[in-house]
Amino acid sequence: MTRQAIELGPTAYDHDAWQMLGSIYDDEKKHDSALLVFRQAHELYPNSFRAVNAIGINYYLQKKEIRLFTILRRPFNEPICGRPTLLLGMLALDKGYPIQAMMSFTMSLILSPDGSRSSNSLNKLYTISNISDEMTTAMNDRKEESFLKENYAELETYFKSKIALEKKYKIETKLDETLFRQLNLIFDKAQPSSNPEEFWGAVYGRLYQDIYKKGMFEGLTIRMIEGVNSTEAQKLVKSSKGDIEKWGALFPTTWIILDTNAIDRKNRSPATRLLL
Numbered sequence: 001m002t003r004q005a006i007e008l009g010p011t012a013y014d015h016d017a018w019q020m021l022g023s024i025y026d027d028e029k030k031h032d033s034a035l036l037v038f039r040q041a042h043e044l045y046p047n048s049f050r051a052v053n054a055i056g057i058n059y060y061l062q063k064k065e066i067r068l069f070t071i072l073r074r075p076f077n078e079p080i081c082g083r084p085t086l087l088l089g090m091l092a093l094d095k096g097y098p099i100q101a102m103m104s105f106t107m108s109l110i111l112s113p114d115g116s117r118s119s120n121s122l123n124k125l126y127t128i129s130n131i132s133d134e135m136t137t138a139m140n141d142r143k144e145e146s147f148l149k150e151n152y153a154e155l156e157t158y159f160k161s162k163i164a165l166e167k168k169y170k171i172e173t174k175l176d177e178t179l180f181r182q183l184n185l186i187f188d189k190a191q192p193s194s195n196p197e198e199f200w201g202a203v204y205g206r207l208y209q210d211i212y213k214k215g216m217f218e219g220l221t222i223r224m225i226e227g228v229n230s231t232e233a234q235k236l237v238k239s240s241k242g243d244i245e246k247w248g249a250l251f252p253t254t255w256i257i258l259d260t261n262a263i264d265r266k267n268r269s270p271a272t273r274l275l276l
Contacts, residue, residue, distance in 0.1 A: 015045050022054055031062050053084040060087055065095070069147040073199055086117045089124060092200075096142030098128045098135060098159060099152040102186055103204045110220060114227030122224070129182040131160060150198045155189045173218040174236075180221050187212040219243030 018041035025034035035058050042051040052071060059068035068091060072084050089104030101124070108121040128135060139156070163169060164185040171184040187208050193201030211220055222240045225233045237244070 015041065015048060015050075018044070019050060019054055022058070026058060026061060031058055034058050049084070053087070056084050056087050060090065065091060065145070066147065069199075085111065086121055089121065092148060093124060093128065093138075095145055095148055096138035096140075097145075097148050097152075098131075098139065099155055099186060099190070100148060100150070100200045102128055102183065103190070103200050103208070106183060106224070107204060109224045113223055113225070118227040122228075125183075126179050129179040131162065136160065147199065150193070150201055152190075155186065158185055158189065172212070172215070173221040175218075175221050175225070183221070184217065187217055216243070216246050219246050 018037060022034045022037035022041065025031070025037060035055065038051060038054045038058055042048070042055060045051050056068055056072050059065075059071065068087070072088050072091070085104045085108040089101045089108060092098075092101035092104060105121040105125045105128075108117055109125070112118060139160070158164070159182060164171070164181040165178060169181065169185075171181055173180050173184065190205055190208055191201060192205030192209055196202055211217055219240065219242075222237055223244045226237050226244075228234075
């Protein structure tokens with residue numbers, strides 16, 4: 001039925017039909033067929049972050065890590081696209097790189113704290129920050145990956161030592177939990193990079209450093225729990241609106257995503273909106 005809908009001719013819903021058809025193929029483990037569909041969708045809708053993300057998911061399912069990383073980093077170089085940060089976090093986590101994983105999952109949450117991906121990102125962050133035996137084993141047994149070749153050795157040493165979990169370690173947020181203590185350590189110690197090959201340092205480093213040094217870390221952490229369905233969390237969010245909004249001004253104004261509610265055809269100008 002989805003294929004028939006596409007073949008009937010161009011409609012306002014073509015974009016979603018292509019995505020649905022590719023997803024059906026992926027669910028049936030017909031990944032090569034799914035990839036052909038997603039590539040066609042990307043050709044028809046080159047400014048659709050969903051088309052890029054769908055190709056990324058396909059590569060993730062096929063464990064084609066190099067191709068996955070290559071397509072996921074493109075949105076950061078092409079502001080019109082979205083940011084599949086959740087997939088980047090999953091890639092780094094699977095490979096045993098907790099610092100990069102936490103950077104990406106954090107970005108996923110602050111971009112969309114109450115979206116469909118928020119609970120997944122939050123759960124992953126809690127799992128990593130508690131440094132389970134499984135996480136430690138993954139770090140110790142990992143292979144060096146070219147796309148994850150950034151020098152976080154010192155930061156990882158602090159991270160594994162759980163120094164941030166000691167009571168004497170000062171944190172810059174009232175959210176005194178394991179996750180935010182470890183995140184405080186990362187924001188404090190992570191350094192920006194001017195080398196485009198050092199993806200996490202180049203993309204997240206400067207922003208995270210600015211947020212921390214300018215006293216906006218607490219607002220960021222509270223934004224991360226905006227989607228948490230509890231009276232206590234929502235009360236804190238409501239009373240901290242001013243702090244939450246301050247750090248948003250640090251986001252590069254060129255970071256734009258496609259408004260998926262107004263998708264235009266290939267020969268028209270894409271409808272866009274600011275990221276935040």
